[in-house]
Structures are given as structure tokens and as C-alpha cells.
Amino acid sequence: MKTHHILSWILQVLVVxxxxxxSWSKLIGTPEEVALFTILGMEPTGxxxxxxxxxxxxxxxxxxxxxxWGAILTLCIMSGAFLAHATKIGFGGEITMMSIxxxxxxxxxxxxxxxxSQELPFLRDAFARSTTPQKxxxxxxx
Amino acid sequence: MPITRTAALDLHxxxxxxxxxxxxxxxxxxxxxxxxxxxxxxxxVVLLMLNMLNxxxxxxxxxxxxxxxxxxxxxxRYFMESIGPEFRQYFFANDTEERPFNRSERSEVYxxxxxxxxxxxxxxxxxYDRDEIKLRHSLFPTPHNELMPYELKVGEARGLATTYTLxxxxxxxxxxxxxxxxxxxxxxxxxxxxxxxxxxTGEGGFPKYHLRGGSDLIFQLGTAKFGVRxxxxxxxxxxxxxxxxxxxxxxxxxxxxxxAKPGKGGILPKEKISKEISELRGVxxxxxxxxxxxxxxxxDITSTVAFISHVQEISGLPTGIKLCLGSPREFEDLVKxxxxxxxxxxxxxxxxxxxxxxxxxxxxxxxxxMPLFVAxxxxxxxxIRENVRLRTVLFASGKLINPAKQLLALCLGADACSTxxxxxxxxxxxxxxxxxxxxxxxxxxTHDPSLIRGFVVEEKAKRVKNYVDGLLSDIDHLIAAxxxxxxxxxxxxxxxxxxxxxxxxxxxxSASPTAxx
Numbered sequence: 105m106k107t108h109h110i111l112s113w114i115l116q117v118l119v120v121x122x123x124x125x126x127s128w129s130k131l132i133g134t135p136e137e138v139a140l141f142t143i144l145g146m147e148p149t150g151x152x153x154x155x156x157x158x159x160x161x162x163x164x165x166x167x168x169x170x171x172x173w174g175a176i177l178t179l180c181i182m183s184g185a186f187l188a189h190a191t192k193i194g195f196g197g198e199i200t201m202m203s204i205x206x207x208x209x210x211x212x213x214x215x216x217x218x219x220x221s222q223e224l225p226f227l228r229d230a231f232a233r234s235t236t237p238q239k240x241x242x243x244x245x246x
Numbered sequence: 247m248p249i250t251r252t253a254a255l256d257l258h259x260x261x262x263x264x265x266x267x268x269x270x271x272x273x274x275x276x277x278x279x280x281x282x283x284x285x286x287x288x289x290x291v292v293l294l295m296l297n298m299l300n301x302x303x304x305x306x307x308x309x310x311x312x313x314x315x316x317x318x319x320x321x322x323r324y325f326m327e328s329i330g331p332e333f334r335q336y337f338f339a340n341d342t343e344e345r346p347f348n349r350s351e352r353s354e355v356y357x358x359x360x361x362x363x364x365x366x367x368x369x370x371x372x373x374y375d376r377d378e379i380k381l382r383h384s385l386f387p388t389p390h391n392e393l394m395p396y397e398l399k400v401g402e403a404r405g406l407a408t409t410y411t412l413x414x415x416x417x418x419x420x421x422x423x424x425x426x427x428x429x430x431x432x433x434x435x436x437x438x439x440x441x442x443x444x445x446x447t448g449e450g451g452f453p454k455y456h457l458r459g460g461s462d463l464i465f466q467l468g469t470a471k472f473g474v475r476x477x478x479x480x481x482x483x484x485x486x487x488x489x490x491x492x493x494x495x496x497x498x499x500x501x502x503x504x505x506a507k508p509g510k511g512g513i514l515p516k517e518k519i520s521k522e523i524s525e526l527r528g529v530x531x532x533x534x535x536x537x538x539x540x541x542x543x544x545x546d547i548t549s550t551v552a553f554i555s556h557v558q559e560i561s562g563l564p565t566g567i568k569l570c571l572g573s574p575r576e577f578e579d580l581v582k583x584x585x586x587x588x589x590x591x592x593x594x595x596x597x598x599x600x601x602x603x604x605x606x607x608x609x610x611x612x613x614x615x616m617p618l619f620v621a622x623x624x625x626x627x628x629x630i631r632e633n634v635r636l637r638t639v640l641f642a643s644g645k646l647i648n649p650a651k652q653l654l655a656l657c658l659g660a661d662a663c664s665t666x667x668x669x670x671x672x673x674x675x676x677x678x679x680x681x682x683x684x685x686x687x688x689x690x691x692t693h694d695p696s697l698i699r700g701f702v703v704e705e706k707a708k709r710v711k712n713y714v715d716g717l718l719s720d721i722d723h724l725i726a727a728x729x730x731x732x733x734x735x736x737x738x739x740x741x742x743x744x745x746x747x748x749x750x751x752x753x754x755x756s757a758s759p760t761a762x763x
Binding site for chain 2: 144150176179180183184192225229231232234235
């Protein structure tokens with residue numbers, strides 16, 4: 105369990121570091137981001153919204169009790185980014201670096217979620233394969 | 247289940263619908279996002295997550311049948327179940343419904359502990375057409391100036407030099423540091439000192455926090471004998487003698503059994519074993535600490551009485567026993583053996599099966615032991631019949647949180663009452679029933695620093711004092727109403743016992759054969 109904890113934090117820090125620049129640049133409005141969001145048809149409101157969610161994800165990933173929610177949010181953002189790449193802007197050329205970061209972030213967030221799957225009851229239930237004795241499982245009168 | 251099927255909600259059908267709707271909505275949202283506006287993809291992403299979760303519930307996990315059949319909709323049941331207790335307690339249960347103590351009973355304690363008026367209005371919330379026992383009042387209540395102060399000497403019958411005198415008919419019953427947080431114990435101790443009442447240390451070994459307030463203490467010698475034991479579980483005479491030198495410890499109570507789990511030893515769940523407790527009790531932190539069901543020295547009636555005598559000798563203090571009554575026959579044999587060995591406990595605490603605890607198996611909580619009033623009457627009766635009633639003193643405990651019940655116990659033969667949960671309620675317990683999980687929301691039965699933080703010792707000590715004051719005031723009024731001058735003048739004749747009550751056959755003028763037991 106301790107190793108899970110440490111691994112999770114390594115991944116959390118990784119994701120946070122990756123997300124800092126995109127989040128900031130979206131909120132500031134760098135030319136690259138403006139161009140991107142014009143293609144998507146979400147300029148400027150969508151850009152602000154996504155920038156905000158990325159910033160929120162950074163915060164959630166660092167506060168111990170909300171890490172799993174931060175990971176879920178990151179997955180959501182990355183899925184959205186994936187859709188953008190897949191349907192509008194492609195993966196290669198100038199955007200290769202972004203695509204790679206996308207993949208890394210996505211997999212890292214997934215990793216965090218898997219490492220911490222025991223923390224959220226609905227996740228625990230989603231992957232429970234057998235009736236193993238559990239600790240503080242909520243109400244004792246089933 | 248409704249009998250007709252018109253306009254009925256078929257949850258299974260609904261679940262099947264949602265499980266088809268989810269993927270459909272995902273596809274629609276995806277298409278909309280691609281073709282209409284990228285903003286739709288906010289929805290797409292959320293639906294994607296929900297779909298994956300639903301898929302996992304339906305096809306991947308194997309533990310919950312409900313989730314395999316109903317998908318995400320099935321989680322509604324678990325969610326509702328989890329908020330059930332709070333909803334029931336705050337919205338749906340009426341004032342006389344909750345267990346173990348209903349809202350009207352708890353209210354009385356809360357109001358006393360805040361020092362505010364605890365009178366009721368309009369009428370009693372009790373079921374008067376049922377079989378409840380009442381105090382018989384006199385046509386001529388005792389005037390206030392004729393009431394005698396309460397005084398109970400323990401150890402006198404034995405001719406002990408260091409007798410102890412109680413000046414209040416109320417005591418704080420056994421709650422150890424371990425079961426309770428350090429702050430709670432400290433608040434109780436300070437409050438007990440202020441109120442002039444005795445406090446029982448519980449079976450948690452050296453009573454570090456009980457000593458903090460300077461109140462008089464009864465040291466409870468539980469079956470695990472924490473702090474005063476040899477590795478084999480027997481009493482370490484030297485350590486025990488040394489402990490008895492603490493000036494605050496006035497009496498010793500040998501715990502034979504407790505009402506909440508009679509025949510089973512004390513339990514401290516591992517979640518509640520903090521570092522300090524681990525050191526104080528000399529136990530590890532990785533598994534529950536379960537005390538043995540009985541004292542190693544007490545293998546049978548003879549050795550039990552011998553053990554009582556031994557402890558009396560070493561401690562040099564008034565020494566009594568605490569037990570929950572199981573078999574009257576066994577208790578009778580015990581008394582006969584006591585006569586034979588000329589050894590009597592200086593007091594006997596009768597704990598009713600309805601007694602409380604921090605942790606106990608449900609089977610023991612619900613189904614073992616005799617309830618207090620019957621047990622009390624039986625014990626009193628046996629002692630009287632054997633002509634030894636005057637050689638000891640009776641304490642009663644078991645849901646005696648309010649003066650009405652306490653008076654009944656005093657009439658049934660108790661010389662003093664003790665309560666644990668009454669004082670917990672005074673400290674602010676909200677009956678969340680989480681004592682064994684280390685999550686007590688009000689910092690009383692937990693060691694979690696973030697929860698005990700909210701508990702302010704000075705404030706709560708005042709509550710203890712207020713509660714005792716409220717109790718004593720009401721008890722005085724009740725004694726006056728009964729037409730006697732003090733608690734010791736209360737007798738069975740001061741009780742109204744309906745015919746169907748469980749106590750009726752045990753009353754002296756009853757024609758029933760069990761009255762002769």
C-alpha cells in the first residue's frame with residue numbers, strides 16, 4: 105500500500121507539471137491556443153472553461169482527499185482533448201508534442217485512478233471481483 | 247409491492263431503459279459535438295465516463311448482484327441506504343422511537359446538562375395504557391427542610407478502617423480511556439470533582455486521565471487487568487498494591503461481567519488503539535484488544551470468592567464486584583459461598599443487560615443477560631433471604647440516565663445509581679452509534695485528532711456538573727413526593743407495578759411461586 109501511495113504521488117506530480125503550461129496559456133490567451141480554439145469554434149469561452157478545469161485539476165490532484173477526483177477530471181479533460189485531436193486538429197505535424205503529452209497525461213491519470221481505486225466507493229464497487237472482507241465500508245446494517 | 251400493475255414503477259424496466267439510453271446519448275452527443283458545436287463534447291466526455299462506469303458495473307464487477315442487473319441506477323439503493331440513519335433520526339423518527347435512547351429521553355439530559363429548564367408540557371410521551379412501573383407518591387410529601395442528606399458508607403460492615411462515604415446517589419459508571427478520548431475522560435473527571443460524585447475508571451489500566459480532575463475514583467479491575475497483570479493474566483500483587491496508593495482511588499471494583507456483553511471480555515477495536523493507549527495498556531496496535539471472558543483466578547465459585555478476599559486484603563480499600571445477572575441460582579450459590587468463606591464484597595454493582603458499551607458483538611448486546619430491574623430485585627431478594635443484605639451495598643447501572651428510572655432503581659433495592667451513557671449525553675453525545683469505528687463526530691469515543699479537536703474540556707466539565715445538579719434536584723423532589731426523608735427509606739411499596747409487568751411475580755405480596763424463588 106505504501107508503494108501504491110508513492111507511485112501515485114509521482115504520477116500526480118507528473119500530471120500537475122504537464123498541466124501547468126496548458127492551463128496558464130489558455131487562461132492568458134497565447135496566440136497558439138487562440139488559434140486552436142478558433143478551429144474548434146470555442147473561442148474564447150471554451151478556452152476559458154477548459155483552462156479553468158485544467159487549473160482545478162491541478163489543485164485537486166495536490167489536495168490529499170481529492171486526488172481521485174482530480175484524476176477523474178484530468179481523464180475527462182484529456183478525453184475532450186483527444187476528441188479535439190481526433191475530429192478537428194489531428195495528431196501529427198506541429199501538434200505531435202501535444203499529442204504525446206496528451207497520451208502521457210491520460211495514462212498517468214488512469215494510473216492514479218487504478219492505484220487509488222479503493223478510495224472511492226463507486227470505483228471499488230465497479231471493479232470488485234469477489235467478496236473480500238472490507239474495512240470501513242459505510243453503514244453496518246446492510 | 248403494489249398489487250395492481252397499472253401505473254406501477256418497474257425499476258428493472260427503468261434500469262434496462264437507462265442502460266440503453268446511456269450509450270445512445272453518448273453517440274448522439276459525439277455526433278452533435280462533431281457536426282454542430284464542439285461545446286457538446288463537454289456532455290460527450292461526461293457520458294463517456296458514465297458509460298464506462300456502467301459497463302464496469304454490469305459486466306466487470308462480480309460482487310454486487312444489484313449492480314450487475316441494474317447498472318448505475320442500482321447505486322441509488324446504496325446511496326439511500328447510507329443516508330438512511332440520518333434521515334430517520336432527524337426527519338422521520340418520532341420523539342419516542344429511537345434506540346437505545348429516544349429523543350425525549352436524550353432531550354432531558356441535554357437540557358439538564360446545559361442548565362436550562364427541562365420541564366415538559368402538555369402531557370407525558372409514554373404509553374400509559376401499557377405496563378410501565380411508576381413511583382407511588384404520598385398524600386403528604388416531605389417538606390424540604392425535613393429531607394436528610396444522602397450518606398452511604400461503604401466498607402463499614404467489614405469493619406474496614408478506610409471506609410468510603412458517598413454523598414451523592416449518582417456515580418459515573420465505568421468508561422475507560424481507550425473507549426473514551428482523553429479529553430472526554432478529563433472533562434468527566436473535572437466535572438465529577440465539581441459535582442462531588444464518584445467516577446469509575448473502567449478497565450483500561452492506569453487511569454492517567456481519570457486522575458486529572460482530582461475526583462474520587464473507583465478503580466475497575468477488569469478481566470485483562472491492564473497495568474497490574476502478570477503475563478499469564480493473573481494479578482500482579484505488587485503493581486496493584488502500588489496503584490492503590492494513589493490517593494484519588496477510593497474503592498476497587500472487580501469486574502466479573504458487564505451487561506452489554508455478559509460472559510465476554512471487553513473489546514477495544516484496533517482503529518482506536520492510539521500510540522499512547524498502546525503504551526499505557528501494553529498492547530500492539532494491529533489487532534483488536536479483546537479481554538478474556540473471565541478472570542484467570544476465578545475458575546469456579548470457591549476461587550472467585552477467594553479472589554475477592556485476596557483483592558480486599560491487598561488493596562486495603564472497599565472492594566466490590568460488578569456483574570450482570572445471568573442465573574439467579576448461580577448467584578445464590580455465590581452468596582452461600584461468601585457466607586461460608588466469610589467474605590463479602592463491600593458493594594455489588596448490578597449491571598442490567600441493557601447496559602451500554604463502546605463495542606460488543608450484536609448477539610451479546612441484544613440477547614444475553616437479565617435486564618436491570620428484574621436482576622436488581624432478584625439480587626436484593628437473594629441477599630435478604632440469606633440474611634446478608636446488610637453486609638454489602640448495591641449499586642445499579644443500565645440505562646439509568648434520568649431521575650424517574652433512577653428512583654425506580656432506588657426503590658428496587660439499589661443504594662446508589664451509576665450511569666455512563668447519561669454522562670456521555672451530557673458531554674454532547676448525539677447517539678451517532680459510531681463508538682467502535684473511531685469516527686465519533688463529537689470527539690467523545692474517538693482518538694482522531696481532527697475530531698477531538700472540537701471537544702472543549704472546560705465547557706464539557708461544566709455540562710457534567712449541570713447534569714448532576716439537575717439530577718440531584720429532581721431526585722430530591724421525587725424523594726419528597728414519595729413522602730420519605732432520604733433514598734434509604736424508599737421501599738418496594740413505593741412502586742406501582744402493573745400486573746403484566748415482568749417484576750410483578752417477584753413482588754412480596756405476589757401469589758406467584760417465583761416470588762419465593
